[in-house]
Amino acid sequence: MMVRALALMGTLICLALPLRAEVAIQEVTSPGGIKAWLVENHDIPFTALNIRFKGGTSLDAAGKRGAVNLMTALIEEGAGDLDSQAFAAARDGMAAEFGFASDSDGVSVSARFLTDTSAQATDLLHLALTKPRFDAEAIERVRGQVLQNIASSAKDPGTIASDLLSKAAFGDHPYGSSGDGTADSVQALTRDDLLAAYHGALARDRIYVAAAGDISAADLGLMLDKLLGDLPATGAPQPADVALTAKGDVTQQSFPGPQSTISFYQGGIKFEDPDYFAATILNEILGGNGFSSRLMDQVREKRGLTYGIDTSLAAYDHAALLAGSVATSNEKAAETMQVIRDVWADVAKNGVTQKEVDDTKTYLTGAYPLRFDGNKRIASILVGMQMLGLPVTYPAERNAKVQAVTLADVNRVAAKVLTPDKLTFVVVGDAVGVTAGN
Amino acid sequence: MSKQSWIKRWTLAAVAFGASLGQAVADKVSTFALDNGMQVVVIEDHRAPVVVHMVWYKIGAADESPGHSGIAHFLEHLMFQGTKDVPPEQFSKIVAAQGGSDNAFTTPDYTAYFQRVAADRLDLVMTMEADRMHNLTLSQNDVDTERNVILDERTERTDSDPASLLGEQMSAAQYMNHPYGIPVIGWRHEIEGLSRQDALDFYHANYAPNNAILIVAGDVSPQDVLDLAKKHYGPIPPSDKIHDRIRPTEPPQLAERRLVLADERVAQPYVARSYLAAERNSGDQKEAAALTMLAQLLGGNRATSVLARALEFDQKVATYTEASYDGVSLDQTTFGLAVVPADGVTLDQVEKAMDAVLDQFLKTGVDAAEFARIKAQVKAEQIYSADNTQGLAHRYGMALASGLTVQDVQAWPDVLQAVTAEEVMAEAKKVLDRRQAVTGWLQTEGAAQ
Numbered sequence: 001m002m003v004r005a006l007a008l009m010g011t012l013i014c015l016a017l018p019l020r021a022e023v024a025i026q027e028v029t030s031p032g033g034i035k036a037w038l039v040e041n042h043d044i045p046f047t048a049l050n051i052r053f054k055g056g057t058s059l060d061a062a063g064k065r066g067a068v069n070l071m072t073a074l075i076e077e078g079a080g081d082l083d084s085q086a087f088a089a090a091r092d093g094m095a096a097e098f099g100f101a102s103d104s105d106g107v108s109v110s111a112r113f114l115t116d117t118s119a120q121a122t123d124l125l126h127l128a129l130t131k132p133r134f135d136a137e138a139i140e141r142v143r144g145q146v147l148q149n150i151a152s153s154a155k156d157p158g159t160i161a162s163d164l165l166s167k168a169a170f171g172d173h174p175y176g177s178s179g180d181g182t183a184d185s186v187q188a189l190t191r192d193d194l195l196a197a198y199h200g201a202l203a204r205d206r207i208y209v210a211a212a213g214d215i216s217a218a219d220l221g222l223m224l225d226k227l228l229g230d231l232p233a234t235g236a237p238q239p240a241d242v243a244l245t246a247k248g249d250v251t252q253q254s255f256p257g258p259q260s261t262i263s264f265y266q267g268g269i270k271f272e273d274p275d276y277f278a279a280t281i282l283n284e285i286l287g288g289n290g291f292s293s294r295l296m297d298q299v300r301e302k303r304g305l306t307y308g309i310d311t312s313l314a315a316y317d318h319a320a321l322l323a324g325s326v327a328t329s330n331e332k333a334a335e336t337m338q339v340i341r342d343v344w345a346d347v348a349k350n351g352v353t354q355k356e357v358d359d360t361k362t363y364l365t366g367a368y369p370l371r372f373d374g375n376k377r378i379a380s381i382l383v384g385m386q387m388l389g390l391p392v393t394y395p396a397e398r399n400a401k402v403q404a405v406t407l408a409d410v411n412r413v414a415a416k417v418l419t420p421d422k423l424t425f426v427v428v429g430d431a432v433g434v435t436a437g438n
Numbered sequence: 439m440s441k442q443s444w445i446k447r448w449t450l451a452a453v454a455f456g457a458s459l460g461q462a463v464a465d466k467v468s469t470f471a472l473d474n475g476m477q478v479v480v481i482e483d484h485r486a487p488v489v490v491h492m493v494w495y496k497i498g499a500a501d502e503s504p505g506h507s508g509i510a511h512f513l514e515h516l517m518f519q520g521t522k523d524v525p526p527e528q529f530s531k532i533v534a535a536q537g538g539s540d541n542a543f544t545t546p547d548y549t550a551y552f553q554r555v556a557a558d559r560l561d562l563v564m565t566m567e568a569d570r571m572h573n574l575t576l577s578q579n580d581v582d583t584e585r586n587v588i589l590d591e592r593t594e595r596t597d598s599d600p601a602s603l604l605g606e607q608m609s610a611a612q613y614m615n616h617p618y619g620i621p622v623i624g625w626r627h628e629i630e631g632l633s634r635q636d637a638l639d640f641y642h643a644n645y646a647p648n649n650a651i652l653i654v655a656g657d658v659s660p661q662d663v664l665d666l667a668k669k670h671y672g673p674i675p676p677s678d679k680i681h682d683r684i685r686p687t688e689p690p691q692l693a694e695r696r697l698v699l700a701d702e703r704v705a706q707p708y709v710a711r712s713y714l715a716a717e718r719n720s721g722d723q724k725e726a727a728a729l730t731m732l733a734q735l736l737g738g739n740r741a742t743s744v745l746a747r748a749l750e751f752d753q754k755v756a757t758y759t760e761a762s763y764d765g766v767s768l769d770q771t772t773f774g775l776a777v778v779p780a781d782g783v784t785l786d787q788v789e790k791a792m793d794a795v796l797d798q799f800l801k802t803g804v805d806a807a808e809f810a811r812i813k814a815q816v817k818a819e820q821i822y823s824a825d826n827t828q829g830l831a832h833r834y835g836m837a838l839a840s841g842l843t844v845q846d847v848q849a850w851p852d853v854l855q856a857v858t859a860e861e862v863m864a865e866a867k868k869v870l871d872r873r874q875a876v877t878g879w880l881q882t883e884g885a886a887q
Contacts, residue, residue: 016761041485042826043485043819044821044825046818046821046822046825048825077741084741084751085741085742085747085751087741088739088740088741088742089742089807089808089811090812092739092742092811092815093811093814094812094813094814095817095818095819097813097822112822113819114821137751141750141757143749144757144780144781145757145758147781148706148757148758148778151705151706152705152706153705154705155703155704155705156705157598164788179563191810255703256702256703257596257597257598257703258593258597258598259590259593259594288575290531292531292534292535300587301527301583304583304584304586304590305590306587306590307587307590307591307594317785326667327590327594327598328590329593330592357537358709359531359534362535362536362537363535363536363537364537365537366535366536366537366538366555366556366559367538367539368537369486369488369556370486370488370537370538370554370555370556371486372486373483373485373486373488373656373827374485374486374825374826374827375825376825376826386789396879401859
């Protein structure tokens with residue numbers, strides 16, 4: 001059997017060649033000057049469109065927390081001559097799909113429409129983006145939904161943990177609180193507040209656009225002018241960068257039930273940093289790709305302390321952190337946290353192995369081309385790339401950047417970036433014996 | 439966060455139209471059978487150099503023997519513990535090392551394993567999947583560790599979540615005799631008792647090529663897939679223990695069951711109702727198609743469906759309404775409704791309002807314009823769904839593991855399109871029968887309703 005095992009490993013080595021993402025991106029500038037990226041594919045008669053307005057819920061004015069979130073939810077609740085129901089009927093009658101969402105760095109608009117109704121779909125989406133009604137009836141109805149959502153979040157241990165983490169890390173910066181707002185702040189929002197949020201968030205000076213599917217560059221340009229050309233030129237000023245706070249302490253909030261939800265974080269690394277790719281490999285080894293990380297190995301596989309644990313490098317527009325989360329039974333929480341601290345300290349001090357770096361590079365380079373399947377996914381990825389300021393050639397070059405990282409790079413970055421004494425924990429649950437461990 | 443995301447935690451995703459495939463896509467589906475009885479389905483999509491490889495076993499939680507709830511799911515976890523050739527815990531790492539991802543899931547009707555990798559790495563994942571179909575090795579220590587992981591999974595996903603607990607209690611009440619009433623993950627006290635031998639017995643009795651379906655979707659040619667399947671799965675002998683799945687059936691259900699689950703962790707009370715409902719059957723999908731359209735009419739659209747219009751827009755007694763139905767099921771399934779009361783409205787009031795709307799719907803019938811829009815969406819879904827190859831593979835797998843055929847899957851959009859308003863109303867009258875229903879209230883502990 002040893003022979004077969006070796007043969008299998010041989011197969012692996014032969015296959016482990018990095019792939020390049022082969023996705024032909026066109027840079028399109030509309031006659032009116034709106035820039036977009038396009039991947040043309042005429043196999044399926046529809047187009048996926050993704051538009052992102054930089055800023056998002058972080059643009060909320062002082063005392064108006066939740067305004068951008070509520071405003072975004074109302075864009076599909078009636079526009080022009082159409083009230084909520086008439087708008088929904090018009091959209092569904094042509095089987096178009098529109099999505100509107102906000103997060104701390106942007107308001108995103110995603111759409112799918114069939115080729116044979118693309119003109120009508122463009123008109124309808126244009127109406128929503130430029131003439132949202134914000135009817136009193138719709139405001140009150142959606143406000144009720146948002147308030148219930150806030151109340152539910154207040155009893156969801158994962159959301160409580162994430163809110164506490166944001167507060168500890170970012171304080172009074174918009175990143176420090178939920179973009180949904182509080183019950184009080186949302187209750188107080190007026191129609192004028194929502195109009196102000198709308199004018200501040202949806203403007204041409206912050207637009208990123210990508211399309212994928214059954215549309216030509218020329219047609220996309222015309223569509224974009226029709227869709228976005230008459231939005232205001234400028235919007236609200238973007239928020240400032242924020243210095244992250246990580247004290248290395250433990251915050252605990254009681255929550256009923258047999259389990260505790262634990263979030264942990266420290267400072268991260270921004271995408272522009274020359275060490276970003278080394279840090280990406282480090283994060284993967286620590287807790288990135290689930291089944292094969294140090295934390296998964298120590299916490300789940302060796303000790304059976306949890307169903308899952310992961311970490312991620314979160315690079316926001318104005319801050320960066322390295323954060324993770326795990327849920328475990330109350331009596332095992334202290335042990336779980338100690339294992340996390342031990343893994344952190346060990347990697348900071350002793351680094352990782354050549355094999356871990358090699359395996360991770362094979363994983364990252366192999367996984368990258370797999371992202372680009374499907375118009376909807378491609379449109380979304382392309383908008384994200386533009387927001388990071390990447391060139392259209394990036395998909396072809398990215399794997400070479402990963403390959404260029406050495407073991408020495410990863411270990412240097414581990415020693416520099418990982419700060420075990422600053423690893424800060426938030427525990428939501430009735431875990432016992434949970435204390436700062438440094 | 440979307441404004442209605444939270445309710446998805448308690449209900450299985452309300453599959454809008456189930457499997458629906460356009461002719462353009464159907465043309466790219468090839469099917470084969472190996473000599474040992476394994477079914478093979480190939481779905482071609484050459485837009486990206488990616489392949490999804492799936493093996494679906496026609497064995498699920500509803501096939502477990504009494505007292506062994508959770509064994510199908512437990513075995514699913516243990517299938518990652520290795521063989522003579524692939525060491526414990528290495529399966530996923532080998533896939534990940536190639537940039538791929540893999541996972542598995544268990545439902546009442548089937549257990550499925552899948553990997554998503556670069557197309558030129560199909561041979562590797564097929565080698566490993568075929569290997570663990572008949573060469574699984576389990577150490578006592580791995581079994582004991584994994585049992586703890588599953589108990590944690592149950593704690594995290596079910597016991598910590600009142601909405602999941604209500605769902606579990608409602609299913610148990612809905613099925614008085616059929617094993618769909620038992621949770622897939624298992625009852626905690628029975629999970630605790632599952633042994634290594636239980637897992638091996640379940641494995642040897644059910645994991646064999648003649649009880650499995652291979653689905654390969656992506657940048658592949660059908661002939662290449664067939665050659666690889668013959669090479670890797672072909673040599674595995676069929677089992678003589680595989681038999682048709684005949685499960686206990688429901689007796690006549692004569693009385694509505696009502697449950698209240700009160701828990702201090704509940705932030706948002708709601709009313710949920712499930713009715714026993716017909717499933718899709720091979721060559722006979724009309725009833726399920728009418729039920730699918732009924733779910734869309736009642737709750738499919740957030741602004742214009744019957745429930746949203748009446749309860750959210752006109753009466754303003756609810757902030758969220760939903761109707762759900764998924765006909766892909768081996769045996770009798772359920773038709774679900776859920777209503778979240780607005781602030782200041784009690785569960786009793788919102789439930790009465792919901793029932794009044796249903797009564798009115800049974801009198802007034804189908805809104806022709808809404809019905810036409812839903813049919814336009816059914817048609818468009820055939821186009822949109824072609825964009826997601828993994829989703830297509832999933833639809834074929836679910837259907838074939840639930841007693842349907844490739845022909846049934848491909849006929850489904852036309853069957854949906856042919857549904858008449860009269861057929862919808864006939865099904866509505868039949869399915870909306872409180873005697874066959876379970877009504878559940880989720881409420882905050884101590885709340886007066």
